[in-house]
Amino acid sequence: MTPLNEYQQRQIAEAIARVERRTDAELVTVLARRADDYAYLPLLWAAVLALAVPGLCHLLLGWPGVRGLLVANVLLFFGLCVLLRNPRLAAWLIPRALRRWRASRLARQQFREQNLQRTAAGTGVLIFVAEAERHVEILVDQGIDRHLDAKARAVIVARFAEQVRQGRTLQGFVECIEACGERLCEHVPRTHARNELPNRLVVLD
Secondary structure, rough: OOOOOOHHHHHHHHHHHHHHHHHHHHHHHEEEEOOOOOOHHHHHHHHHHHHHHHHHHHHOOOOOHHHHHHHHHHHHHHHHHHHHHHHHHHHHOOOHHHHHHHHHHHHHHHHHOOOOHHHOOOOEEEEEEEEOEEEEEEEEEEEHHHOOOOOHHHHHHHHHHHHHHHHOOEEEEEEEEHHHHHHHHHHEEEOOOOOOOOOOOOOOO
């Protein structure tokens, strides 16, 4: 995945600024390269397979013998540890449900850390992307929820997630901001000039 350069990040900030000139909503964008490194999973799989495979062979075929069983466990464990250092192979071992859970958890953590729950009228909107997991989420505070409800967010998220899968993350961000802005400008029009949260893209490497 290619990182967004300064010019591309500025395009996102400008898209937020355009929307916030017409609404009281406070939009924050966060791009995480990945939600987790999942370093423990290859080790876990190596341990499970190193125990299970020689054990099954011993049970079904009588090989290796009892003395060779421990040696086979150790050798297979270290061999798998080396083999699963390959990121592509390791990626196959990460369950999709775990990817979604870790990305969703990070999104909620960022909602708190970016102070989106502390806006004066509860108008915080987080647009979050975990790029490696291809996970997109829009989280909103209580002042926005009934104007940009779960159904409306799901449609926008589905479109954005498809763009992330196609490697068009920048375009996805801009279109997502504009799509959210269309609804927010109608239902939460601008009534004051303050800008409570920064417009820049927050990048988590």
